[in-house]
Amino acid sequence: MGNNNKYNKTLNVQEGINQPSSINNESISKFKQIKKKSLTADEYVKAIISGDITILSKAITIIESSLAEHQELAKDIITKCLKYSGKSLRIGITGVPGVGKSTFIEAIGKYVTSFGKKLAVLAIDPSSDISKGSILGDKTRMEELSIDSFAYIRPSPAAGNLGGVARKTRESVILCEAAGFDVIFIETVGVGQSEIAVHSMVDFFLLLMLSGAGDELQGIKRGIMEMADLIVINKADGDNLQKANSAKIQYENALHLFPPNDSGWIPKVQTCSAINKIDIDKIWDIINSYFKLIESNDYYRKNRLNQSLYWMKQTINEDLKNNFYSNEVIKAKIIELENSVINNQLSSIEAAKILINLYFKK
Ligand code: GDP
Numbered sequence: 231m232g233n234n235n236k237y238n239k240t241l242n243v244q245e246g247i248n249q250p251s252s253i254n255n256e257s258i259s260k261f262k263q264i265k266k267k268s269l270t271a272d273e274y275v276k277a278i279i280s281g282d283i284t285i286l287s288k289a290i291t292i293i294e295s296s297l298a299e300h301q302e303l304a305k306d307i308i309t310k311c312l313k314y315s316g317k318s319l320r321i322g323i324t325g326v327p328g329v330g331k332s333t334f335i336e337a338i339g340k341y342v343t344s345f346g347k348k349l350a351v352l353a354i355d356p357s358s359d360i361s362k363g364s365i366l367g368d369k370t371r372m373e374e375l376s377i378d379s380f381a382y383i384r385p386s387p388a389a390g391n392l393g394g395v396a397r398k399t400r401e402s403v404i405l406c407e408a409a410g411f412d413v414i415f416i417e418t419v420g421v422g423q424s425e426i427a428v429h430s431m432v433d434f435f436l437l438l439m440l441s442g443a444g445d446e447l448q449g450i451k452r453g454i455m456e457m458a459d460l461i462v463i464n465k466a467d468g469d470n471l472q473k474a475n476s477a478k479i480q481y482e483n484a485l486h487l488f489p490p491n492d493s494g495w496i497p498k499v500q501t502c503s504a505i506n507k508i509d510i511d512k513i514w515d516i517i518n519s520y521f522k523l524i525e526s527n528d529y530y531r532k533n534r535l536n537q538s539l540y541w542m543k544q545t546i547n548e549d550l551k552n553n554f555y556s557n558e559v560i561k562a563k564i565i566e567l568e569n570s571v572i573n574n575q576l577s578s579i580e581a582a583k584i585l586i587n588l589y590f591k592k
Contacts (some may be wrong), residue, residue: 271306278307278409279314283382286409290402294387308401315407316534318414319521322428324454325438330464331417332371334438334504339372341510342413343380350406351375354399354418354428355386382411393548396427400541403431429457430540433530434520436460436513441470441477441501456488459497460516466501467508474501493529495520554589563588 269277269285274292277285293304325331335351342349351372375381387398399416406414416432418424429435437458455461461481466474481499491497498516502509524530554560567584570576576584 271303271310274303274307275310275408278311278405281410283409286382286405287384289405290384293398293401293405304401308404311405311408315404318403318407318411319434319517320403320414320416320432321517322416322418322425322432322435323438324418324425324428324436325464327419329438329440330504331419331438334462334464334502335415335417336372336375337502337504337507337510338513339375339381339415340378341507341514343375343378347380347412348410349375349378349381349413349415350409350411351381351383351415351417352399352402352406353384353386354392354396354416354424382406392423392427393544396424396431397541397545397548400431425454425457430537433524433533434459434517436462436517438462438464439477439481440465441473455484458485459491459493459495459520460513461485461497461499462513463499463501464504467503467506477501493520493524493533494527495523557589560585560589 269288274285274289278289289304289307292300292307295301295304323331323335339349339351372383376383384402387395403414403416416428418428425435435457437454437460439461441463463474463477463481478499478501485497485499488497500509500513500516502513504510521530524533564585567576567581571578571581
């Protein structure tokens with residue numbers, strides 16, 4: 231009995247405290263309920279503007295989802311985030327594979343976060359269904375930045391056509407801005423149409439090049455060079471230094487031949503060694519002077535308005551197209567008309583007209 235009393239005493243001492251096991255059971259089941267419960271748009275927005283990166287990532291996944299219910303939720307989240315967005319420096323970075331994009335983003339990214347600025351790195355890689363997303367946004371390629379608490383790296387949305395992938399990236403930019411990111415890099419691979427999409431969603435467009443290889447070797451089209459606000463000649467180190475310096479002069483001369491930029495900015499050329507982190511500061515200075523100029527001459531605001539209108543039209547085009555091709559009446563008729571075109575019974579224009587009239591029930 232004596233022993234029992236002692237035991238009871240001990241129990242009495244603990245009386246005011248909840249039983250640990252029941253606390254755990256209760257909180258675990260509550261946690262499970264919270265986890266299971268999907269968040270509302272308002273809950274997403276609240277978490278995003280408080281800088282919750284886990285929720286930001288989830289919201290971007292919803293943007294990327296093709297499920298109709300996710301698309302509705304995504305629209306709601308984006309619309310509600312819009313008023314908190316728009317304040318970052320949006321910078322597009324392009325260049326052919328191997329030029330050093332990820333090394334460069336790692337170097338300049340670490341430089342940017344060293345000032346306490348928050349940086350998001352997004353990507354557009356419409357070929358990622360083929361490359362399995364290995365070209366861009368691969369976290370392992372940016373080892374230092376991927377563990378930097380001031381940086382957030384998000385790989386390119388997976389498979390999809392360029393229009394869709396680009397729109398998702400643009401919408402992700404809005405969420406990143408609402409989450410308080412000061413600088414947003416959008417990386418793309420410099421070989422095709424994706425630069426045009428990136429150019430239409432950034433304030434500043436940076437083209438990475440190598441010395442020693444002609445433009446044609448680097449697969450860079452004249453149109454892409456024309457869009458550049460800054461050409462960076464990377465790998466200006468070791469035996470390559472001299473070549474990089476003469477390439478700088480050549481590119482400067484080439485840029486003079488292009489029509490002047492709407493922004494009033496004269497595009498610049500700068501060499502750097504991303505791997506040795508040399509002259510990264512000069513590049514950031516150039517970017518800063520660009521932003522000073524476009525804020526003072528109001529191009530920053532005007533350009534973004536124009537971009538919004540461009541994206542409004544792009545979205546209409548995409549939505550109409552998707553709606554058209556998923557329409558049951560069209561789906562039923564299109565194969566028959568395709569055959570007629572192939573067999574020369576109908577011209578392509580006539581076939582298109584029939585389908586469009588059918589769609590609009592004319
Ligand atoms: P990306 O395909 O454009 O992202 O290029 P990466 O950043 O993966 O770089 C391709 C290769 O170039 C890697 O082996 C890098 O180490 C190398 N590289 C990148 N920057 C430099 C540089 O500044 N100097 C030198 N010498 N090599 C570099």
